[in-house]
Amino acid sequence: MQGFGKHLSGVKVPHNKHTSACATEEMPVPARVIIPMAQSIGASCTPLVKKGDAVKVGQKIGDSEAFFSVPVHSGVSGTVASIDDFVTASGAVCQAVVIDTDGEQTVSEEVRIPEYEGKEAFLREVRNSGLVGLGGAAFPTFIKLNPKNPDEVDTLIVNAAECEPYITSDLRAMLEDTDLLIAGIRRVAKELDFKKVIIGIEDNKPEAVAALKPYCDSQISLCILPSKYPKGGEKVLIYEATGKVVAEGQLPADVGVIVMNVTSVITLETYFETGMPLVSKRVTVDGGAVAEPKNVRAPIGTLYSDLIAFCGGYKEKAAKILQGGPMMGIAVPNDSQPLLKNNNAVLVLTAKECEAPEPSPCIRCGRCLWVCPFDLMPAAIDKAVRNRDVERLRTLKVNLCMECGCCSYVCPASRPLVQQNKLGKQILKNGGGK
């Protein structure tokens, strides 16, 4: 199946998918892991272990009473060295369990194949798996799969677009875990009674298309998307695959759709087949400063420095380390960051790869407007933010911005448009209440 016809705007970014042919390598267990308790957009977990406790692989080490939360498990066996404060990439502080590994990787008794009957029990097990949206949003999966209007939701869209440059972890997942993916899709579709499953995939991944094609049937179909960033944006993908518009304030479920990332589906199926919760992650380690770019499977909590060392260490001086891709990834201050659930790439960029000239005045060329997938007016928003004009920001609908980065990417004046949009959203939130 081809896309819906009319495409939303975007930019053609260099793919830089150097690692697309690199089969995933299992990384040796690092000496120490740091597992933050806040790894979903829900409430932060409370550690269930204390200093000196022995932990095993798959053991639950953090949970929360809050509804909007997902438990955290250990991916290593060893001893809890300490419970430390940890600053997340967004600047919030949470606790983190630091574990010294013993290298044995003893599997916990808690890990057993889940048995369930009915939707309620299924969703409870999804929560137990520790699964969050692995495409990057870290939205608790058990909540996403439980919409308020279950009868109206009949379509599952599997997000296999992987539109960010460099990243190939989803591609490798589709090639290496094809069976798990298909079984996972069938399981979710069966439990939640989805009539239709659409796998949205960019046309720069012909090998994945070839791998998935044999599984297409009356229920599962492929939607081949043009490789124009950001086709993997949730609202963009829904529109491209179904023609449905998720309006302001709506969730995908409101238009009858639920979107899951491919790796999320595979992780879910892994849990139901083996009982092993989300404790390790396939991640692309790439960038000009890394000696041997690879796809690596590593326990969650593995430090970036260990990942980079496994990939041959630094080849050049690193200027930026990104959690995620170059378009939406978060720049981290050092390489002692732990691998998180929703981390699908660690990019170590040289100064040349991420050079950004000083901003100069806007020349009103309109490029930001041409490329915005949502037809926003970033240059006008930039001006309204500088003027702290709440009314204007409301008219310009800054709240709809998904921060994909297209506007900043094309701006010839190098203006920090995404940053201004983010600021604009905050101003609107704070100033809108009066």
Next chain:
Amino acid sequence: MENLVVTCSPHARSGETTRKIMMKVLIALLPAGAFSVYFFGMRALYLILICAICSPLFEMLWCWLIKRPDSTDDLSAVVTGVLLAYNLPVSIPIWEAVAGCFFAIIVIKEFFGGIGQNFINPAIGGRVFLLISFATRMTDWSVIEGTKAAGYLSAVSSATSDAVSSATPLRSDTVNFYDLLLGRTGGSLGETCALVLIAGGILLMAMKVISPIIPLTYIGTAAAVAWLCGENPIYHIFAGGLMLGAIFMATDYVTSPATNKGKFIFAIGCGVITMLIRIYGNYPEGVSFAILLMNIVTPLIDRATMTRPFGALVPAKGGDAK
């Protein structure tokens, strides 16, 4: 490890810069400049060079005066200078050309805050300033003896002591279509040859500097109005400054609307006003005034043609239900 750079996403850039865009505009202006020198002689080259050098010099001076970092390396002042030169007759005294550059850069561009802030196209501002201040000289289409221009135009004009004076093409009935296309006519330096201007326009579009909306709509509207008023549309779109204006002046980013709908309205306005001035006005040429007037209403067009973002709910009319 040493401190890393931490910034907001995105961390990749397309590499496009204001300077590169201006460079592309200059490249697209080259064919018309080359033709101008070929046709009007070396004095055309001097005029173009003087304007191209004086404009950034004025900007540099201004930056120094108000203690702002020098911004001339974006080349926008050079583009203004070249465009202004293309709008001057070859016979204009050098000091008047320099005065035009001063007005364009200092009064129109810098007084309003520099690049991106001017409310009208600086080159048009400069031209209109000269047209009003030195009306006779700005419409003196004398050409220099011994140049190609003199050769072609002597057929339609009488020789004077050291220059050949020619009628302005828009008031002449003796100019034919092929002469206009190939530039064998009197006029400002860069406006005579439609062919090289169209080539420049195609270059601009191929380099993705401009979209075709403004030039095509402008030219189309002018032709339609001419036809409605019983004039020869082909003649009107190839004569005078229309091609130069529609391709290079009306498409100026700063002073034209941002959205496609806005560009369309803007270009229709330009076309209609140009033809009204040409047919009913006192001035033989209306391109500069038309673009200038539409530049002024651009902020209004921008307000009226805001995009409707994807997924935005239309605000309920008539206030809240509660």
